[in-house]
Amino acid sequence: MNSTYHGNYSIWSIQARWVFPVNEPPLPWGRITIQNERILSVNSQPRGAADIVIDDCAIIPGLVNAHTHLDLSGLRGTQAQPGEDFTQWLRSIIRHRRTLSTDQLARDIQTGIHESLACGTTMIGDISANGLSWPILTKAPLWSVVYYELLGLPRSRGGQVWQQARAWWDTRPETATCRAGFSPHSPYGAGAALFRTVADFVGGSRTPVAIHLAETREEMQLLRNHLGPFVDFLNELGVWEEEELISNPADLISLFSENAITSFVHANYLDPGNVPSGMASIIFCPRTHAAFGHAPHPWREFLAKGVNVALGTDSPASNPDLNVLAEARFLHERHPEFSGAELLRMATLAGARAMGWDDQAGSLAPQKSADLVVLPVGLRPVEDPHLLLWDSAGPVRAVLCRGNWVIGEMR
Numbered sequence: 001m002n003s004t005y006h007g008n009y010s011i012w013s014i015q016a017r018w019v020f021p022v023n024e025p026p027l028p029w030g031r032i033t034i035q036n037e038r039i040l041s042v043n044s045q046p047r048g049a050a051d052i053v054i055d056d057c058a059i060i061p062g063l064v065n066a067h068t069h070l071d072l073s074g075l076r077g078t079q080a081q082p083g084e085d086f087t088q089w090l091r092s093i094i095r096h097r098r099t100l101s102t103d104q105l106a107r108d109i110q111t112g113i114h115e116s117l118a119c120g121t122t123m124i125g126d127i128s129a130n131g132l133s134w135p136i137l138t139k140a141p142l143w144s145v146v147y148y149e150l151l152g153l154p155r156s157r158g159g160q161v162w163q164q165a166r167a168w169w170d171t172r173p174e175t176a177t178c179r180a181g182f183s184p185h186s187p188y189g190a191g192a193a194l195f196r197t198v199a200d201f202v203g204g205s206r207t208p209v210a211i212h213l214a215e216t217r218e219e220m221q222l223l224r225n226h227l228g229p230f231v232d233f234l235n236e237l238g239v240w241e242e243e244e245l246i247s248n249p250a251d252l253i254s255l256f257s258e259n260a261i262t263s264f265v266h267a268n269y270l271d272p273g274n275v276p277s278g279m280a281s282i283i284f285c286p287r288t289h290a291a292f293g294h295a296p297h298p299w300r301e302f303l304a305k306g307v308n309v310a311l312g313t314d315s316p317a318s319n320p321d322l323n324v325l326a327e328a329r330f331l332h333e334r335h336p337e338f339s340g341a342e343l344l345r346m347a348t349l350a351g352a353r354a355m356g357w358d359d360q361a362g363s364l365a366p367q368k369s370a371d372l373v374v375l376p377v378g379l380r381p382v383e384d385p386h387l388l389l390w391d392s393a394g395p396v397r398a399v400l401c402r403g404n405w406v407i408g409e410m411r
Contacts, residue, residue: 062122064351067312181208340386
């Protein structure tokens, strides 16, 4: 690579058969010029007008995994099997977590980060028990939000959990690439008082919030009628407190109406009419959704309303891997008529927006972070170049994060 130098600043460029900026149409023989950690320019040039030229590949922005649980990266295979009995699956998650030491959890988090990078992910939204991923993610090369997981039923426990979370948050100032947020887990994992406390605290600030919502039919049955398998499950855990349940998803959504970077995760059974356009994001995990056999997801209805919809993988407890590209290809296979450009946005810029990082990353544009993924693609002529991304089964060839090759290296 022949870089040029201006003082202490290195400038270099990379060109591929196709470049997908996301915020503008695909560029044939696109060239990206990079200075240190930032993109200087993105444009089309005649082939060969760059330090690095790749004939058989496309370049896309670094992928964004808007929802995962890195501390469950060691939970794969037969230990937790998604199925019709969701509460039984939850029991297996609880058993797993109770067997792990802090050191093992740290190793699992590291494993999840490495796997994510290898799959082209350069930004992660991690739901973290006790915020344990914070010291690891702050040192990782990628962008991240660490959502402190709040499990607060009954009400007395919710108060204690909030005190612990606040103490954690107060000592975790935002870094250049990592910020702290909160995840009051779900309507069956946190009570109404705890949701109100978090909503009052974050108000209209830029503090990220992520909440599992309307994930299963049984959850909806719990909220509507206070019946179903969740009642036995919560009684078994000793946390059942009927009067602390939120009454319906719409009430919960309205609590966080002032916070533009609140994400509602899964939303498999959420009425799109309950989510105002531009107010919050929906995080859709397609392969986890399929593994549980849920009813068709209303993700296209959310998009039609102008709601920001991003992709996540969830954890290996419900998914074979942490591959956001595989999520997008899975959706394309089942919905080939859906816009390839919009699908790429869901896997990149929409996730960055959901976490409040869209001014820094999520697309290939001047002044944004130099995060990109090099993907082998066929050279066959297609009407929509995005099909080259989704119809391919090729793995990631290289990943650049903040101007540095973290997986592979192009020369």
